[in-house]
Amino acid sequence: MLSNLLVQLVNGLADASALFLVAAGLSLIFGVTRIVNFAHGSFYMIGIYVAYSITSRFGATSAGFWLSVFAAALVVAVLGALVEMIVLRRIYRAPELFHLLATFALVLIFRDAALWLWGPEDLFGPRAPHLAGAVDLLGHPLPTYDIALIVIGPLVLLALWYGLTRTRWGTLVRAATQDREMLGALGINQAWLFTGVFFVGVFLAGLGGALQVPRMSANLSLDLETIGNAFVVVVVGGMGSIPGAFVAALLIAEIKALCIGIGHVSIGGIDLSLSKFTLVADFVVMAIVLVVRPWGLFGRATAAVRGMAAAEAPIRPAGRRLRVLAVATLVVLAVAPLGAGVFPYMPVLLVEILIAVLFAASLHFIMGPGGMHSFGHAAYFGLGAYGAALFLKVLNLPMEAALLLGPLLAVGGALVFGWFCVRLSGVYLAMLTLAFAQIVWSVVFQWDDVTGGSNGILGLWPSNWLSSPVAYYYLTLVCAAIGVWLLRRMLFSPLGYAMRASRDSVLRAEAIGIDVKRVQWVAFVIASLFCGLAGSLYAFSKGTISPEVISISRSVDGLVMVLLGGLQTLTGPIVGAAVFTWLQDTVARQTDYWQALLGVTILLLVIAFPQGIVGFIRDRFGDDDESTRNGAATTKTPGAAMKEGL
Known part of the structure; x- marks a missing residue:
C-alpha cells in the first residue's frame, strides 16, 4: 500500500511538469497582455496533433523524436504569434471580457x-525511443519517459527564471507587467513585445502538448x-506568477496522485472513493485557496481587492420607442406559432431562444449592473433543472409544482456559494464561480442513486395540457417575459441603484451606508x-437532463450571449441570446464544421x-432609451445615483 502510494506520488510529478508548462505560458500572457x-x-x-504527425514520420530515433517535439512546439508558437497579430491586436482596447469572447471563438475555429x-x-503517437x-x-x-518529464519541468522553470531576470527582454516583460503605459512612454514598441510574449507563452503550451x-x-x-x-x-499560484504556477501545479498534481494512491477510505462506516475525487480535486483546491487567500499563493493582495472603477454611464427606464418595440416583439412572438404549419420546428427553436x-438576462443582472463576472453561471441553470426533475421524480409532485419549485435548489446553492464569491472581484471572482460550478458538476456526475450519474434523469415530460410544442412555447414565453421584466424592474429599485453604486466605487458606496457585500449577495x-x-x-422542454447542463461550455455560452449583445x-443579453442561439442552430444544420463557422461569425x-x-446600434443611431451618452447625467457619482434611486 505504501509503496503504491509513493509510486503514484512520483507519477504525479510528471503530471505536474506537463501542467506547469501550459499554466506558465498562460500566466506569462496574462501578466503582460492582460x-x-x-x-x-x-x-x-x-501541439499534440502536430507532434503526432511529425513524430510518426521522423520520430524513429532519439534525435528525431526530440527535434520533432521541439518543431511541433515551434509551429504552434508561430500560429499563436499570427493569431496575436491578426486578431488580438485589433481588440486590445476593447473591454477585457471581449478578449474572452474572441478567444472562445478561436476555440471553435x-x-x-x-x-x-x-x-x-x-490518435496515438509513437513512444520516445530509448525511453519506452x-x-x-x-x-x-x-x-522512463515520466522520469524525463519530471526533469523537463524544473529545467523550463529555470530557463524562464533566467530569461525574465537576466535578460533585457525579461526586464521589459516585468516592466510591462507593472506599468504598460510607462513602458510605452519610454519608447518601447509594445506591439512587438506583446507578440514576443504571446509567442513564448504559446510555445510553452505547444511544448506541453507535444511532450x-x-x-x-x-x-x-x-x-x-x-x-x-x-x-x-x-x-x-497567483495571476502572473511563474513560480506560483510551478508550486500550484505540484500541489494539485500531488493531491490527485494521493487520491489515486489511497483509493478508498471508510468514514463512519461509509465507503468513499477518493479516486473519483480526482475529477474535481483541482477545483476544490482552488476554491479553498481563494477563500483563504483570495489573491493566490504567490499573487499580490491588491489584485483581488475591490477598488474604484471608472463609473459606467447611468441606465434609465425605457423610453417610448423601446416600449413600443418591446410590445411589438411580444405581439410577434405571440402570433409566431401560427407559422408552425409551414415551419414545424419553429416552436421548438423559439423555446430554446426564450x-x-x-x-443570459440573469447572468447580465450580476455582470453588467452588478459588476460581478461569473464563469460558472451554468451551476444554477443545472441546479434548477435537477431541482425540477427531483421534485417530479422523487417527491412525485405535479409537473407545474416541480417547475416552480425547481429554482429553489438553485437559490440554495447561490446562498452558499455567493457568500464566498462576493468577497472577491475580477478574474479571481470569475474563477471561484467556475470552481463551485465544477464541484456541482462532479456531485451530479457521480451521485448515481439520486441524479442518475452520467446517464442523467429521463422522462421529464410536461403535463397533458402542455404536451404540444405550441402550448409549452406559450408557457415558456410567459415565464421568460415575466422574468426579464422583473429583472429589469429591480434594476430601477433601491437594490438596483445600490448594485450599480457598488460596482462603480466600493469605497463611496460604503461611505454612504451601503452594505456592499450584502447587496451583491442578494x-x-x-x-x-x-x-x-x-x-x-x-428540463421539461427536453424531457431529459444530464450533467452537460452544468458544463463549462454552457457557462461560456452564457458569457458569449451577454457580451455579443452588449x-x-x-x-x-436579449439580443445576444437570440442571435447566438439562432446562429448555433442554423449553422449546425448547414455543415459538419458548424463550430468553425460559428466561431468566425462571432470573431x-x-x-x-x-x-x-x-451597443453598436446605440452609438451609431442614437440613444436606445436605456443609457445616456453625454451630458450631465453621465457625471453622476454612485452616491448621487443611489440618492436618486431612493
Whole structure:
C-alpha cells in the first residue's frame, strides 16, 4: 500500500511538469497582455496533433523524436504569434471580457480545423525511443519517459527564471507587467513585445502538448479540459506568477496522485472513493485557496481587492420607442406559432431562444449592473433543472409544482456559494464561480442513486395540457417575459441603484451606508432564481437532463450571449441570446464544421462591434432609451445615483 502510494506520488510529478508548462505560458500572457486567453487549451491540443504527425514520420530515433517535439512546439508558437497579430491586436482596447469572447471563438475555429485535418478518432503517437521502457521503483514499474518529464519541468522553470531576470527582454516583460503605459512612454514598441510574449507563452503550451504524445492520445476534447486545469493552476499560484504556477501545479498534481494512491477510505462506516475525487480535486483546491487567500499563493493582495472603477454611464427606464418595440416583439412572438404549419420546428427553436434569453438576462443582472463576472453561471441553470426533475421524480409532485419549485435548489446553492464569491472581484471572482460550478458538476456526475450519474434523469415530460410544442412555447414565453421584466424592474429599485453604486466605487458606496457585500449577495441569489427557472423550463422542454447542463461550455455560452449583445445595455443579453442561439442552430444544420463557422461569425462580430450589437446600434443611431451618452447625467457619482434611486 505504501509503496503504491509513493509510486503514484512520483507519477504525479510528471503530471505536474506537463501542467506547469501550459499554466506558465498562460500566466506569462496574462501578466503582460492582460488577456484571459481561452484558446490556450486549443494551442495545447494542436501541439499534440502536430507532434503526432511529425513524430510518426521522423520520430524513429532519439534525435528525431526530440527535434520533432521541439518543431511541433515551434509551429504552434508561430500560429499563436499570427493569431496575436491578426486578431488580438485589433481588440486590445476593447473591454477585457471581449478578449474572452474572441478567444472562445478561436476555440471553435481550432477545434473544427483539427477535426478537418486529423479526423474525429483518437490518435496515438509513437513512444520516445530509448525511453519506452520502465524502471523498477519499490516493486512497481515507473515509465522512463515520466522520469524525463519530471526533469523537463524544473529545467523550463529555470530557463524562464533566467530569461525574465537576466535578460533585457525579461526586464521589459516585468516592466510591462507593472506599468504598460510607462513602458510605452519610454519608447518601447509594445506591439512587438506583446507578440514576443504571446509567442513564448504559446510555445510553452505547444511544448506541453507535444511532450504528451507518448502518454496520451490526441483528441478534440483536450482544449476545454486543459484550459480549465490551466486556469486553476494560474489562479491558485497567483495571476502572473511563474513560480506560483510551478508550486500550484505540484500541489494539485500531488493531491490527485494521493487520491489515486489511497483509493478508498471508510468514514463512519461509509465507503468513499477518493479516486473519483480526482475529477474535481483541482477545483476544490482552488476554491479553498481563494477563500483563504483570495489573491493566490504567490499573487499580490491588491489584485483581488475591490477598488474604484471608472463609473459606467447611468441606465434609465425605457423610453417610448423601446416600449413600443418591446410590445411589438411580444405581439410577434405571440402570433409566431401560427407559422408552425409551414415551419414545424419553429416552436421548438423559439423555446430554446426564450430559455437562452432568460439565462443570459440573469447572468447580465450580476455582470453588467452588478459588476460581478461569473464563469460558472451554468451551476444554477443545472441546479434548477435537477431541482425540477427531483421534485417530479422523487417527491412525485405535479409537473407545474416541480417547475416552480425547481429554482429553489438553485437559490440554495447561490446562498452558499455567493457568500464566498462576493468577497472577491475580477478574474479571481470569475474563477471561484467556475470552481463551485465544477464541484456541482462532479456531485451530479457521480451521485448515481439520486441524479442518475452520467446517464442523467429521463422522462421529464410536461403535463397533458402542455404536451404540444405550441402550448409549452406559450408557457415558456410567459415565464421568460415575466422574468426579464422583473429583472429589469429591480434594476430601477433601491437594490438596483445600490448594485450599480457598488460596482462603480466600493469605497463611496460604503461611505454612504451601503452594505456592499450584502447587496451583491442578494443580487447573486436573485440572478440564480431566474437562472434556475430557465433550467426548469429546459428540463421539461427536453424531457431529459444530464450533467452537460452544468458544463463549462454552457457557462461560456452564457458569457458569449451577454457580451455579443452588449454588456452595458439592458437589451443586450436579449439580443445576444437570440442571435447566438439562432446562429448555433442554423449553422449546425448547414455543415459538419458548424463550430468553425460559428466561431468566425462571432470573431467578426467582436471585431466589428466591440461594444456589442446593441451597443453598436446605440452609438451609431442614437440613444436606445436605456443609457445616456453625454451630458450631465453621465457625471453622476454612485452616491448621487443611489440618492436618486431612493
